């Protein structure tokens with residue numbers, strides 16, 4: 458296989474090295490192009506641009522493969538705990554018992570959030586979208602943990618990781634309880650990571666909280682499935698913000714904002730709202746498929762399509778099965794699950810979706826599970842963020858440890874050429 462590409466432009470020939478990854482994906486390294494031929498590359502939306510070398514997550518969109526550090530997502534979702542997966546993503550290997558215990562204890566020791574943060578939460582209107590609140594609170598954590606900006610210190614980096622892994626679920630739970638007018642729950646020392654999330658989110662003030670095994674398993678699985686997805690919009694945001702040497706919490710806060718949009722993590726909220734709208738409209742799935750196909754109608758089939766997966770999204774397959782299992786276990790009959798299945802069935806036969814390789818993505822069925830667990834619709838994307846946290850941390854850490862240069866794309870200017878200033882009285 459050739460290890461270089463030769464590009465000729467204006468009689469100048471430039472040899473560009475070809476970089477090949479461990480899964481045989483290849484890329485042309487265009488770094489020398491500008492100095493040698495005065496050319497840059499143009500790729501709006503970065504549809505065909507690799508921004509980094511990474512050892513964290515591999516995905517093959519044609520074959521529907523997703524692996525964290527070499528482990529198949531199907532196996533991790535079946536056998537691992539979320540905290541094991543977090544350790545794997547961040548530090549590169551599955552932890553042994555001692556490593557996991559230390560990680561767990563460090564996180565637990567750092568799971569208190571300064572009481573003053575409550576004043577910030579209280580200042581938000583009750584109806585504020587939880588993603589906006591969460592982004593603000595995550596950024597605010599820097600003020601309460603100033604050493605977290607020492608991005609070149611391994612020790613401070615580890616402390617910042619333990620702190621955010623401990624405090625983030627608290628912020629998530631507090632944010633949700635604020636919208637529900639419920640008092641804050643501090644979790645309990647003897648509970649594990651997932652159990653604490655559940656207690657802090659779902660406990661009622663006048664009841665002892667009992668852990669439901671099905672809910673715990675479903676939450677563990679969902680968080681693992683969301684834990685990383687290589688260079689997506691929010692992860693690229695975290696890396697690019699971090700590349701300016703901004704601290705971990707500020708970088709994560711930017712990632713949360715990027716995730717919020719309906720074309721990214723916000724799709725899980727949009728899917729459930731869409732399914733509800735279809736139900737209230739009488740359940741005519743064909744009508745909504747036609748709307749999605751109509752180029753004059755802005756409606757898109759939310760939870761369908763993916764920039765990289767062009768065959769199937771392996772996460773969606775696992776989540777669809779889990780949705781059936783959880784609803785069955787909890788004895789819930791949710792009519793929108795039938796609507797979702799009908800939409801999927803019909804879309805997968807429809808040439809519009811088949812030709813464009815549009816399949817259900819991770820967000821298509823996840824909201825149905827979240828709703829069955831008692832999570833309000835506006836919190837769905839927050840749950841995505843809770844799962845994605847270790848992936849963002851791992852990617853930020855990889856970028857920092859690799860001492861990557863500041864992210865700063867170029868552009869081709871298409872505006873006016875030089876012109877003279879005209880006095881305001883003459884314009």
Ligand code: CMC
Nearest residue numbers: 719720721722724749757758759760761762763764813818
């Ligand atoms: N409904 C109807 N048409 C669609 C859809 C959809 N959901 N998705 C893509 N298309 C059409 C699109 O109109 C275009 O058609 P044409 O070639 O005729 O112009 C073609 O398919 C290619 O779409 P694209 O927008 O150029 O593809 P993209 O890779 O830029 O966008 C996407 C990917 C995920 C943003 C898009 O598929 C979409 O908007 N899906 C709905 C939102 C969604 O579910 N987002 C969650 C993504 S997965 C989780 C995550 O990243 O957080």
